[in-house]
Amino acid sequence: MSARDVDAVVLVGGKGTRLRPLTLSAPKPMLPAAGVPFLAHLLSRIRAAGVRHVVLGTSYLAETFAAYFGDGSAFGLELEYVVETEPLGTGGAIRNVACRLRAEEVLVFNGDVLAGTDLNAVLHTHRATEADVTLHLVRVPDARAYGCVPTDSGGRVQAFLEKTPDPPTDQINAGCYVFRREVIDSIPTGRPVSVERETFPGLLAQGRRVSGHVDNAYWRDFGTPLDLVAGSADLVRGLAPSSALPGPTGPALVLPGAEVAPDAVLVGGSTVGAGAVVGAGARLDGALLFDGAVVGAGAVVEHSVLGKGARVAEGATVRGAVVGDHAVVGENCELRDGARLWPEVVLPAGSLRFSAGV
Template identity: 35%
Template sequence: MKKRFCMTLDGELMNKLWRYIDGVKLKNRSQAVEFFIKLGIQNYRVERSALILCGGLGIKLRPLTFITPKPMLPIGYQPLLQYQIQYLKRYEFDRIILAVGYLQEQIIKYFSNGQKFDVKILYSFEKDPLDTGGAVKNAEELINGNFIALNGDIIFDKLDLDKLLSYHKEKGCVATLTLTKHKEPLRYGLVEVNEEGQIIKFVEKPSEAKSGLINAGIYAFSQEIFNYISKGKKVSLEKDVFPKLAEEKKLYGFIYDGYWRDVGVPEDYMEVHKDLLTGKLKLF
């Protein structure tokens, strides 16, 4: 289905385009413009950036995480982090930044520069734990434009990242949080949204649940997010940044109703393997 729109072109460029109208392959001006737009899209590739926060200590999963970083724990036959990277690649995120800290050598040795996974992998190093917000700020110089960020201890299978980014751009906000429902919502950051999808209240791990929606740990950020985080300091997205953005009406929610689990807690880590065996979770 074609749609009509108007555009203004430089006169010299317009004359060059018209020269390619041969009455056979390109029969008119509209076909000429469409042809060269398609050609330009095919040959012009902008890197899409994604940041994975994988520097945590994984305290809840000890003793497993005494010698293995949490994102490298196996889900089925490969590390959780590998599934996340493969998922991002499906949506053409070819520039992936790993925010590493605890036992980072294992992650770097396994993934290296990402060549064998057909992506470019860069590393943002934390000398001391910076929490979720500090880790995002620490990677600022490696990221251009809008980007996706996600926690390195979650698994999901049907989230459309293209729609998430499009929604984020449409709202023109600083941050868009993926929201989902969970049987134990008090374990997570609860949110309240209005009819437009704007998050009007964000409470990290509250004492009572007024909304069934939780923060799923998958975000779309604009470059402006970096202005809300102090460099080199321990800053929490959930406790320090998101509540402020909600107050300023710059925080939106994107509803996701597919499979999601927090692998960072023992119960969910065990359940994920059951879900794999029963077919509830389908990975590639």
């Protein structure tokens, strides 16, 4: 059985509240990352693995997905969409799309994770261990901020543990699973269900086989604006794999229609969106500029994101911050340390903002 005999489900229904103000106008998976919607990178990996039929579980601003991806044919896929009308949790969202599934094996992805794991290797682990569900697990330096998943010497999952100050393992759930279809069909309908708190522990209690596929592949959760910035920069630099990148890897990606002054400095995996402008002597380091953003002469933007039509005026500095759509950072302003400027807000010339609640 090849990956062509497998369906894929991508869960993209969340509101992305931690990414506000960027997600006020677009769902998290549709935010630009290295020149295309983040979801395009995940779909490119699914296609590269040989999967062709993909079901998107949508909810918030659901219409934006079909407007961009259509039936998937332009991306070498067959895409279907199922809208979740009320929050159902991860398990409930998976069960909600079951009516569109055709295969007996189903790859399931959280739609806000950027990863480089070999999907066919995950499928091989699932089949070799005859698992009911297989989880992709990654090792992290500090697992205290995550739920951890210990496995035995044979790769069998032992437990699902919530965040703990003393985690027994460095392995965490990476947001990619392989399900037997019968397990999906057994998830209750019409109510919220958590796979981590209900479905997976229930399988363990029944003595069913839940396997872990552990690797050290690239992995990043796009939970915050600065995660988005860092992940986009990793894609541009080639640290995170994707065939959806609309240009060669390198220190920067400049999309068609952008204007960059000859003496501007672009490094660190920066992206300059279509129609964006970078002025004379400006410096971008790990910056993510959405379409139509403007960086004035001599301005500095480091490890930050500028929304559509946002403007950073001459001599201003933005470090580790977020500038919402059509917001303005005035001349010689400084915005940094997690500060967020909401859409259409103007930060007057010479202002300093270091807090996250701007």
